[in-house]
Each structure stands twice: as structure tokens, then as C-alpha cells.
Amino acid sequence: MAGQVTVAQRFGGGWAGPLSLALAASIWGGLYVVSKVVLDAVPPFALVWIRYAIAVCVLFGAGWAMRLPMRVPWRDWTRMAVVGLVGYALSISAQFVGTYWSTAQMGAVITSTTPAFMVIFGRMVLGEPVTWRKGLSVVLATAGVWMIIGLGGLDAGARLGGWVLVLAALTWALMSVLVKRVPPQYPSWVITAHAMLAAWVVMTPAAIWQGRGVSWAALTRPGLVLGILYIGVISTAIAFFLWNYGLQRVDAGTGGLYFFFQPLTGALLGWWCLGERVGLSFLAGATLITAGVALVSLGQHHTGGRERGVQGGPPGEAIQPAQQHD
Incomplete structure (x- = not known):
């Protein structure tokens, strides 16, 4: 109705969406450090x-507090479970292992190739057409990865x-x-909560096996506790909320452009906090990856978001379905 002030206008107006997306991506960049x-x-x-x-308790608790329909039929839950096993179990485990063996900068930059690589699986799984823009984005992202890993003089x-x-x-x-x-009638919060629950259950044996050598006394150190809370609460539940809030307040397809805050923040914090070196091959590779992600993201923006897809953060973060467009 004319003259009626919406909640979005009351709290932030036009800058609330972009600011929320930028904060979420920056939080995810700091996650790797x-x-x-x-x-x-x-x-x-x-x-x-x-x-x-931590995240399952926060997501289910908040969902019940907001009276979201957290219970889902078994058929739909199995689809959410597959999402959790592939994304939250396999992908996030690979993200943490890869970051442990390499650097925070590599983790933040290489995992930002996700939007470009979605082109491949969009074609294989859903039969989506591969335009020249999408194809070039995959080539650029792949070349960027090779510049960082293959030509970076790494051990x-x-x-x-x-x-x-x-x-x-x-x-x-x-x-x-x-x-x-996954049927589109479920809120992204519900999908993420159930997918994480499935991953948490599957990860339990491996966690028990690895956890035998953990010093529980070390887990009580304030710095380590704050780090775990950052990973479990800020980079998952809070960043998830900020990203979803922002996606609802920007043009379809534009949200992907805010991915660039992740590698930028991760690289800067890795250099500043951990003393990680930024070489020429790393910069060249990061530039190619950025160009590839920008190309596919701008392509989504130019099509007006007509493709029914997902937008979200990097591996390790709660990626949720974007606004659905028929």
C-alpha cells in the first residue's frame, strides 16, 4: 500500500542488503584464518x-523459536540428507583438510571457484545449457587454480x-x-538444518576416531574456545542469516558478486595475522579465478535471474536456495 513503510525500509533501506552480503562473505573469508x-x-x-x-543446535533452536515447520516427510528428508552428505560432510571435510595442509589464503581463494564449477554440474545433473560466458568462466577458474597450485612453487x-x-x-x-x-516450499533455514544434521551423524565415527588424540585441556583455552565459537556460530548461523537476508534485498544474480569479499578478506587476513606470503603466481591465479566468478555471476545478473538456482557462500558456509524464479 502507498505510504506504508516496510521492515526493510525501516531497517537500512537500500544499503541493508549489500551490507549484509558483504559482511557474510567477509566472515567466510575470516573463517579460513x-x-x-x-x-x-x-x-x-x-x-x-x-x-x-553447535550449528545444528543453533539452527533447530532458532527454527523452533521462529515456529518454522522443522519436521519434513521422509522422502524430502532423504533429499536434504544427500545434500548434507555431499556438501557438509565431504566438501567441508575436504575444506578443513586442505586448509590444514596448505594456507588460509589458498583455502579462501580456491574455494571461491564454486560458482564457476557449478556450470559443469548444472549441465551434467540438470541439463542446463552451457553458454560461452559460462564456459569461459570455467576455463578461467581452472587456469587460476593451476597458476596457484601447479606454478606456485609449493612444497x-x-x-x-x-x-x-x-x-x-x-x-x-x-x-x-x-x-x-529439494522441493522449493521449504525455507532455506530448514534445508540447511536437516542437511547439517545428516552430515553430523555421518561424521560422528570419524570424529571419535580423530578425537582420541585431542587434548581436552587445550579445548578450554579462551582463544581456542573463541575460535570454535566463531566457526560454529558466527561463520555458520550468523553469516547464514546475513546472506539470506541480503539475497532477499538485492537483484537476482547480483548476490554472487559479493563472493569477492571472501578471497579478498581471506588473503589479507592470512598475510596480516599468519604472515602468509602472496607471490606473483598466487596473485595471477586469484585474478583469473576472480574473473571467472565475475563472468558467471554477471551472466546470471544479465539474464535477470530467470534460472532457478542457488546462491550462497563458499564451502563451509550455509549455502541456501535463492529466491525461486519460474
Whole structure:
């Protein structure tokens, strides 16, 4: 109605959406730096399990508090479970292992290739057409990854970590396509909560196996506790809310452009906090990856968001379905 002030106009108006997306992507960039530090005390599978234990409690608790329909039929739950196994179990485990073996900068930059790699699985799983813009984005992103891993003068461990990060990006891209098969009537919060629950259950044996060597006394250190809370609460539940809030307030397809805050923040914090080196091959590769992601994101923007798809953060973050467009 004319003259009626909406909630979005009351709280932030036109800048609320872009600011929320920028904050979410920046939080995800910082995730790689924080996880690099925490992984020195907590092994990857155990950290994934702890993260999901926290996130599941937050997501289900908030969902019930907001009276969202958290119960779903078994048939739909199995689809959400597949999303969780591919994305939250396999991809996030690969992300943490790859970051542990390489650097926070590589984790933030290489996993930002997800939007470009979604082109491949969109074609394989959903039969979506591959335009010249999408095809070129995959070529640029792949060339960027090769510049960083193949030509970066890395030792064997860091190079292996880089390829594991590529696996994380590929499996998250596959998950981002599989989530399209979940019925659209479920809120993104519900999908993410059930997918994480399935991943948490599956990860339990591996977490117990790795957790045998964890010093529980070390887990009580204030710095480590804050790092785990950042990973489990801020980078999952809060960043998820900010990203979903922002997607509802920007043009369809524009949200992907805010991915660039992730590698930028991750690279800067890795250099500033951890003293990680930024070489020419890394900068060249990051530039190619950025160009590839920009190309596919701008392509979505130019089509007016007509393709029914997903938009979200990098591996490790709650990617949720964007506004649906028929």
C-alpha cells in the first residue's frame, strides 16, 4: 500500500542488503584464518563435528523459536540428507583438510571457484545449457587454480592441500546443484538444518576416531574456545542469516558478486595475522579465478535471474536456495 513503510525500509533501506552480503562473505573469508589456527589443536574431522554440533543446535533452536515447520516427510528428508552428505560432510571435510595442509589464503581463494564449477554440474545433473560466458568462466577458474597450485612453487604438502581444496570446491558445486531437487516450499533455514544434521551423524565415527588424540585441556583455552565459537556460530548461523537476508534485498544474480569479499578478506587476513606470503603466481591465479566468478555471476545478473538456482557462500558456509524464479 502507498505510504506504508516496510521492515526493510525501516531497517537500512537500500544499503541493508549489500551490507549484509558483504559482511557474510567477509566472515567466510575470516573463517579460513580462524580454522587454520584452530586446526593446530583440533584435527579436521573432529572440528567439522564440533562445528555441526553447535550449528545444528543453533539452527533447530532458532527454527523452533521462529515456529518454522522443522519436521519434513521422509522422502524430502532423504533429499536434504544427500545434500548434507555431499556438501557438509565431504566438501567441508575436504575444506578443513586442505586448509590444514596448505594456507588460509589458498583455502579462501580456491574455494571461491564454486560458482564457476557449478556450470559443469548444472549441465551434467540438470541439463542446463552451457553458454560461452559460462564456459569461459570455467576455463578461467581452472587456469587460476593451476597458476596457484601447479606454478606456485609449493612444497608437496601444500600442493596436495591445494588439490584437496579443489575437491572441496567441486563437491560444494555439486551440492549447490543437488539442492535444486529439494522441493522449493521449504525455507532455506530448514534445508540447511536437516542437511547439517545428516552430515553430523555421518561424521560422528570419524570424529571419535580423530578425537582420541585431542587434548581436552587445550579445548578450554579462551582463544581456542573463541575460535570454535566463531566457526560454529558466527561463520555458520550468523553469516547464514546475513546472506539470506541480503539475497532477499538485492537483484537476482547480483548476490554472487559479493563472493569477492571472501578471497579478498581471506588473503589479507592470512598475510596480516599468519604472515602468509602472496607471490606473483598466487596473485595471477586469484585474478583469473576472480574473473571467472565475475563472468558467471554477471551472466546470471544479465539474464535477470530467470534460472532457478542457488546462491550462497563458499564451502563451509550455509549455502541456501535463492529466491525461486519460474
